Amino acid sequence: MAVSLKDIARRAGVSQATVSNVVNGYRPVGEATRSRVQQAIDELGYTPNLSARHLRRGRTGIIALAIPELNNPYFAELADAAIRAATERGYTLLLDYTDGDRDKELLVADGFRAQIIDGLILSAVHLSRDDVASRTSQTPMVLVGEAIYHAPYDHVVIDNLAASREAMRHLIALGRRRIAFIGAHIEADRAPSLLRLRGYAEALEAAGLPFDPDLTVTTEGFGRGDGAAGMRALLALPEPPDAVFAFNDLIALGAIRALHEHGLRVPEDVCVIGIDDVEEGRFSIPTLTTISPDKEMIGRLAVEKLLDRIEGRPAGPPAEFQPPFRLVVRESAPAAQAQSSSSSSSSSDSSSSS
Amino acid sequence: MAVSLKDIARRAGVSQATVSNVVNGYRPVGEATRSRVQQAIDELGYTPNLSARHLRRGRTGIIALAIPELNNPYFAELADAAIRAATERGYTLLLDYTDGDRDKELLVADGFRAQIIDGLILSAVHLSRDDVASRTSQTPMVLVGEAIYHAPYDHVVIDNLAASREAMRHLIALGRRRIAFIGAHIEADRAPSLLRLRGYAEALEAAGLPFDPDLTVTTEGFGRGDGAAGMRALLALPEPPDAVFAFNDLIALGAIRALHEHGLRVPEDVCVIGIDDVEEGRFSIPTLTTISPDKEMIGRLAVEKLLDRIEGRPAGPPAEFQPPFRLVVRESAPAAQAQSSSSSSSSSDSSSSS
DNA sequence: CGCGATCTGTATAACGTTATAAAGCGATCG
DNA sequence: CGATCGCTTTATAACGTTATACAGATCGCG
Numbered sequence: 001m002a003v004s005l006k007d008i009a010r011r012a013g014v015s016q017a018t019v020s021n022v023v024n025g026y027r028p029v030g031e032a033t034r035s036r037v038q039q040a041i042d043e044l045g046y047t048p049n050l051s052a053r054h055l056r057r058g059r060t061g062i063i064a065l066a067i068p069e070l071n072n073p074y075f076a077e078l079a080d081a082a083i084r085a086a087t088e089r090g091y092t093l094l095l096d097y098t099d100g101d102r103d104k105e106l107l108v109a110d111g112f113r114a115q116i117i118d119g120l121i122l123s124a125v126h127l128s129r130d131d132v133a134s135r136t137s138q139t140p141m142v143l144v145g146e147a148i149y150h151a152p153y154d155h156v157v158i159d160n161l162a163a164s165r166e167a168m169r170h171l172i173a174l175g176r177r178r179i180a181f182i183g184a185h186i187e188a189d190r191a192p193s194l195l196r197l198r199g200y201a202e203a204l205e206a207a208g209l210p211f212d213p214d215l216t217v218t219t220e221g222f223g224r225g226d227g228a229a230g231m232r233a234l235l236a237l238p239e240p241p242d243a244v245f246a247f248n249d250l251i252a253l254g255a256i257r258a259l260h261e262h263g264l265r266v267p268e269d270v271c272v273i274g275i276d277d278v279e280e281g282r283f284s285i286p287t288l289t290t291i292s293p294d295k296e297m298i299g300r301l302a303v304e305k306l307l308d309r310i311e312g313r314p315a316g317p318p319a320e321f322q323p324p325f326r327l328v329v330r331e332s333a334p335a336a337q338a339q340s341s342s343s344s345s346s347s348s349d350s351s352s353s354s
Numbered sequence: 355m356a357v358s359l360k361d362i363a364r365r366a367g368v369s370q371a372t373v374s375n376v377v378n379g380y381r382p383v384g385e386a387t388r389s390r391v392q393q394a395i396d397e398l399g400y401t402p403n404l405s406a407r408h409l410r411r412g413r414t415g416i417i418a419l420a421i422p423e424l425n426n427p428y429f430a431e432l433a434d435a436a437i438r439a440a441t442e443r444g445y446t447l448l449l450d451y452t453d454g455d456r457d458k459e460l461l462v463a464d465g466f467r468a469q470i471i472d473g474l475i476l477s478a479v480h481l482s483r484d485d486v487a488s489r490t491s492q493t494p495m496v497l498v499g500e501a502i503y504h505a506p507y508d509h510v511v512i513d514n515l516a517a518s519r520e521a522m523r524h525l526i527a528l529g530r531r532r533i534a535f536i537g538a539h540i541e542a543d544r545a546p547s548l549l550r551l552r553g554y555a556e557a558l559e560a561a562g563l564p565f566d567p568d569l570t571v572t573t574e575g576f577g578r579g580d581g582a583a584g585m586r587a588l589l590a591l592p593e594p595p596d597a598v599f600a601f602n603d604l605i606a607l608g609a610i611r612a613l614h615e616h617g618l619r620v621p622e623d624v625c626v627i628g629i630d631d632v633e634e635g636r637f638s639i640p641t642l643t644t645i646s647p648d649k650e651m652i653g654r655l656a657v658e659k660l661l662d663r664i665e666g667r668p669a670g671p672p673a674e675f676q677p678p679f680r681l682v683v684r685e686s687a688p689a690a691q692a693q694s695s696s697s698s699s700s701s702s703d704s705s706s707s708s
Numbered sequence: 709c710g711c712g713a714t715c716t717g718t719a720t721a722a723c724g725t726t727a728t729a730a731a732g733c734g735a736t737c738g
Numbered sequence: 739c740g741a742t743c744g745c746t747t748t749a750t751a752a753c754g755t756t757a758t759a760c761a762g763a764t765c766g767c768g
Contacts, residue, residue, distance in 0.1 A: 002469075015718045020756060030716060050469045051409040052754035055723050060405060070434045071633065076424045083424075083451065088356065092470065095449050097437065099761055115356075115404045115448070150402045203640040257637040283578040283611045360726055369748045374726060384746060406724035411754050 003044045010301045012040040023048060032307060037354070057250065062092045066108045067120045068224040072222065072250060073278040074295075075123070078144075081299025089307055092245075096289070102126035103246045110139030119306045124148055140309035142302050146195060154305040155320045158293045162323050163238065164199020165206075167245055167273050170327060176243035176271055179204070180215040182230040183222065183247020183257055196275070200245055215241055222247065227254025231332050235262050242270055249274035249281050249290055256332065271333040286331035297323040357398045365395040377402060396445045398601045416446045417473045417660060421461045422454040425577065426604060429477070432498075435653025436475065443661055445472075454575065456480035464493030468570075473660045478502055485707075494663035496656050500549060508659040509674045517679050518553020521599055521627050521645050524681060526561045530597035530625055533558070534569040536584040536609055537576065537601020550629070554599055569595055576601065581608025589616050596624055597687070603628035603635050603644055607693040610638065610686065625687040639683035649676040 009016045014033055021027045029037070040046075054060045054230050058114030065082050067075040079095055083272050088091035098104040103348050110130055111196045112122075119140040124132075124147040132143070132151045143155040172177050181200045183196065197216065217233055219226035227246060231254065235239055246252035252274030256266050266272055274281065274290040301321050308315040330336050363370045368387055383391070396399075397600045408414045417438050421429040431685030433449055440447035446472065452458040456534065458695045459478050465487055467474075473494040478501040486497070486505045497509040525533050535554045551570065558565050571587055573580035581600060585608065588595055600606035609621050618627055618639050628644045630631075635642030655675055662669040683689050 002754095005756095006754075016754090017719080017756080018717060021717090024756080027717095029716075033717080047469055049754050050415060051405045052723090053756075054754090055403070055405040055409050055725085056755045056757085061634070070430045070437075071427070072428060076427070076430045079449075080424045080451075083449070092448065092467075092602055094436070094446065097434075113446075115401055119361060120686070128531075137432070180742080192726080223634065228637065254637055260639050271567070279578065283582065285609055285611060285614050356724095360724080370724090371726080371749080372747060375747090378726080380726080382746075387747080403724050406753090407726075409723090409755085410725045410727085561743080600711095 001286075002049065002167055004049065005045045005046075007044060008037065008040045008046050011044060012037045019105065021284070038042075051190045052146060054160045059118050059310070060116055061090070062094055062110075062117050062123065063119045063131075063303070063310070064096050064106070064113060064117045065123070065302075066095045066096040066098055067126050068098050070095070072248075072278075073250065074250075074276040074278060076197065076258075077278065077295050078123075078299050079288050083299075083305055085300040085303040089303065091303075091307065093303075097241060098125070100125045104110060104254045106131060109135050109137070109141065111135075114139050115316045120151065120311045127237045128220030140306060142306040142309075144298065144302050149195075149320075152234070153318050154309070155318070156302045156305065157296055157320065157322065158298075158325045159322045160195040161202070162246070163291045163293075165194045165203045166327050167275065168200055170329070171243045171245060171271055171333060172209070174243070174271055174333060177209060178212070178241045179209070179237065179245055180234050181242035181247075182219060182227055182234070183218045185215050185253045187341070196247060204318075208272055217248070219251065220310040222250060224250050224254035224257070227251030228258040229254075231255035231258035232262075235264075240270075244270060244272045246272065246274045249276040249278045252288055252290070252332070253280065253284055256286070256288070267334055273333045277328055281301050289330045289333035290326045290328050291325050293325040294323045356403065357400045358403065359400075362391065362394045363654075365398060366391045380502050382450045382468060392449075394626045403465045410468050413472050414470055415444070415666070416448055416471050417475065417657070417658075417664070418448045418450050418462075418467060418471045418708035419477070420452055420475045422452050422479050424449070424451070424559070426602075428602065428630040430555065431632065431649050432477075432653050435650045436657055437653075439654040443554045443657065444567040445657075445661065447657075452479070454479045460485060463489050463491070463495070465466075465493055469494050471614075473664045475656045475660055482544045484579065485680040495629060496654065496660045496663075497611060498656050503549075503674075505672075507672050508663070508669075509672070510652055510656045510659065511674065511676065512652075513676045515553045515556070517629060517645045518550045518599070519557045520681050522554055522557030522561075522645070524601065525597045525625055525687060526557065528597070528621075528625055528687060531563060532566070532569065533563070533597040533599060534571065534588050534595035534596045536573060536581055537589070537605045538570050538572045550601060559648070573601070574602060575603065578608035581605030582612040583608075584607035585612035586616075589613075589618075594624075598624060599626045600626065603604070603630040603632045603642060605643070606642055606686070607634065607638055610640070610642070611681040613703070620686050621688055627687045630656050631682055635684070643684045644682050645679050647679045648677045660696060 005016045005019050014037060018029060018033060021029050024033055063086060065079055070076055071112055079353055083093045089294050092134045096108055098108055109122055114137055121142050121144055123145040127148055129148055131152045132148055141153050143153050145157055146160055167214060170270050181197060184197050201211055214237055217230040219230050227250060246255055252272050256272050258269055259266055274288055277290045277292030281290055301323060359370045359373050362373045371381060372387060373391055374385050376388055392670060419433055424430055437447045450461060450462055459481050463476055468491055475496050477499040477500055481502055483505045486502055495507050497505060497507050499511055500514055531591055538551050549687060555565055568591055570583040573584050581604060598609050600609055600682060606626050610626050613620055613624055618624055628642055631646030632645045635644055655677060
């Protein structure tokens with residue numbers, strides 16, 4: 001059925017090895033034979049059988065990106081960037097879900113799929129450094145996101161501490177004094193919100209504001225529903241907050257919805273700021289002020305570092321890479337010189353690091 | 355490095371063929387040897403090499419789902435469902451993008467990736483029936499979505515005509531008389547909005563309302579920005595609409611944003627209804643009334659039909675499958691007995707077909 | 709002119725599976 | 739008692755590539 005190397009070889013009157021060399025360019029081939037072979041390839045419409053190639057080479061040309069869920073547009077946008085980056089480099093990217101489930105994360109890290117993939121980009125939620133440090137699989141891996149730090153793998157993540165501080169500075173500059181944090185997680189193994197939470201606390205201290213434990217809300221997950229629930233809890237307090245710093249945009253959007261249902265205005269009564277800069281926040285009512293990580297670069301960098309390892313390029317010891325982020329000021333927490341209504345997103349202030 | 359069939363065979367003192375039979379169960383194996391082999395497998399931690407298996411078998415166990423983009427949460431949710439369905443059946447699902455680009459759609463349909471995938475689920479935007487009818491690739495394919503009808507392939511899609519009529523009936527029942535449609539596409543090869551547009555026109559006629567061409571707005575794409583732009587065009591009319599039926603939720607949400615920027619209230623001044631039921635619409639302000647297709651079933655059905663073809667199960671001639679949908683009434687176009695503010699989604703009216 | 713070096717091309721052996729044909733071996737049967 | 743059958747197991751040949759070792763030319767250089 002499918003046309004194989006052998007068919008081409010016969011047609012062009014050369015050996016299979018020569019055809020292979022024309023296709024892959026491993027060894028030089030004479031101009032005359034090359035064109036003869038090329039013609040045969042064109043005529044018969046040959047494409048190499050990947051299973052066979054990969055069986056022989058020991059690589060599949062497929063890398064996986066494991067994310068908690070696709071429903072969070074942040075991950076959808078990240079996956080988008082990663083897929084494009086992989087495609088450009090001649091690889092195919094496979095999406096894997098973990099459902100934010102610890103066991104599934106372990107499974108993925110431990111080489112489920114190992115037979116089919118050359119490498120793995122893992123965006124974990126529940127895994128600790130020890131979990132990944134003790135993994136047995138030999139498959140190259142790159143970490144992405146906030147969950148794990150200081151593990152013996154390349155790690156691509158924005159400077160969450162700096163990002164949180166910047167978000168908080170913005171709220172404080174707006175004159176807010178009772179600022180809440182939605183999206184903390186108590187589990188011992190979770191650094192992510194720890195870091196963002198720490199940035200929150202540090203910024204409060206730097207501004208001479210008190211840290212009120214009631215204003216830190218723990219959530220189950222990271223969705224709009226979690227944000228709404230968290231906000232409702234805050235509104236039940238005797239003294240509700242006048243601003244909210246959310247772990248991510250989805251939580252922020254859920255919080256805005258809950259505020260709306262309570263008859264409170266954003267930003268007049270309560271300012272809200274998130275992290276992620278998902279497209280939704282550019283059209284929501286009000287539009288969402290947020291920290292915008294360079295998702296394109298995160299995806300690209302993760303793929304690049306992974307391929308360096310896979311293809312055995314000199315890459316040095318595992319390192320942490322920090323793509324830039326920037327504060328995008330929109331309606332939910334407007335610029336300090338109090339503006340009022342519409343007008344589209346205007347960005348300000350950008351900070352980055354290597 | 356990796357442990358292979360040969361290692362197991364040696365360890366258990368049997369032939370490779372026997373090990374293969376234990377793993378695959380093609381031929382019976384004696385109880386004694388079976389357990390000996392199984393033990394060796396467990397001890398050495400053997401997993402079959404997929405490239406080799408598939409080289410031999412001629413199948414890869416991978417199917418692809420080609421969608422225009424991941425940024426539209428509708429497709430993200432659909433992909434989610436399809437991935438789960440494929441996983442359940444022992445297949446791996448690969449996501450492919452077409453960027454809503456006609457050439458890329460053709461490329462995908464014509465068997466780019468053919469070497470790596472056993473089958474394809476295609477959600478096209480620009481392809482016509484003739485495009486797919488004349489494709490050369492032998493790879494089994496199932497169509498999903500509104501673009502192509504009556505092609506010689508299984509096709510999974512909701513009854514768009516009925517869905518549109520139902521959405522329109524709801525708006526008309528609310529007393530709206532100048533109802534606009536955002537998201538029409540003029541290209542000759544596009545049936546999708548044609549069908550929804552036709553439902554729109556038919557519903558107008560059925561209600562004895564005039565069809566005003568000014569109220570049908572063509573858009574470039576299907577995103578929030580397109581919806582906002584379309585709405586602005588409508589608001590520039592001498593006599594703006596009092597309701598909007600949007601091609602999908604994203605367009606609807608963009609329209610709501612544009613209305614807000616114009617100082618108009620939804621639903622009091624203008625009612626808005628979409629199609630897709632993306633999660634975002636359950637938290638937007640106002641929450642979005644929409645037609646909710648059963649995405650779970652669309653994904654599951656598409657995978658199922660594709661696997662039937664791949665695995666050679668008797669499946670009869672290509673057919674069209676219509677998963678159910680239902681109208682979900684929320685704030686942007688509330689129930690007829692005029693309610694006012696918050697309260698969560700309440701569904702009504704469901705219709706389905708085979 | 710002869711010998712090594714280069715440059716092209718070929719034959720062949722893997723890679724890890726699974727399908728096919730055949731072999732071993734009791735037991736059954738005519 | 740020899741032939742036949744059924745059951746389990748094995749040996750072997752693919753599947754379509756690429757890597758390795760090698761064989762002929764052609765060429766440069768002493």
